[in-house]
């Protein structure tokens with residue numbers, strides 16, 4: 001039994017069944033605090049870890065909007081859940097080349113990942129919560145951040161809970177599941193409120209669906225494989241698909257503007273990732289094959305291109321980032 005499972009069983013004994021939200025929150029807090037989950041040796045791989053082109057496209061899109069908004073000197077680069085800091089380093093290289101001199105603010109709760117980010121993003125400043133970001137124009141990125149925030153599940157109008165039964169953890173009810181995520185709504189509201197008041201643009205990328213729909217999307221991944229969600233609490237990555245309709249609603253409720261939701265592959269191609277791959281291949285002929293494979297991984301419909309979606313949230317006074325129209 002994992003240390004967290006022992007603690008959760010004690011908690012359920014003392015307090016009664018716990019919500020899926022409380023379970024997911026406890027599992028991910030423990031999981032991220034105790035390891036670097038990324039890469040071949042870890043549990044999963046993300047787009048910025050696949051290719052530098054991913055962060056470069058994002059840096060290009062944000063740098064371009066910043067210039068078009070008059071290049072405000074007080075704008076900051078901000079990222080939610082930056083992982084190893086790879087995306088930030090790739091995006092900032094492009095933004096610095098475009099003249100951006102702003103500060104770098106990273107929202108990260110994991111001490112293990114913060115330590116890695118200090119190497120990849122030496123000029124960063126760290127925060128525990130989005131609400132601690134300075135009130136300035138934001139150029140913000142969140143890649144595979146929202147999927148890790150806890151969701152609630154309801155079956156037939158009743159909140160689904162985790163109980164101890166038959167010697168293990170199980171759900172207290174099954175049936176058609178409706179998912180909501182107050183934690184994600186709150187995160188988006190917080191970003192959108194700052195964008196509406198101070199200006200800026202945020203790019204949010206994750207796997208999920210464009211329209212709210214019923215369905216149980218809670219999943220666990222360990223060693224690059226799907227595993228049962230209630231097994232080995234705290235030792236596997238728990239995520240749920242992102243409801244982009246809910247994201248857009250939370251952002252507009254808080255006074256920000258939103259773009260349409262676009263599939264990742266289509267968005268990267270509109271931003272010119274193909275030309276970037278070709279330029280890199282010309283400069284590094286020995287990597288041409290690799291570049292073709294990573295390009296396919298990020299963009300093709302049967303890999304990350306279609307399941308992953310992108311939305312931009314922006315100040316009504318700023319132009320929408322490129323690639324969404």
Ligand code: SAH
Pocket residue numbers: 028032038046047048049080081082083084087107108109110113128142143144145148149
């Ligand atoms: N964006 C990175 C990493 C994605 S993994 C990439 O694309 O590679 C999720 C990231 O979110 C990790 O950095 C994790 O530590 C962080 N995280 C998870 N829950 C968080 C929370 N509640 N607050 C801040 N960061 C969180």
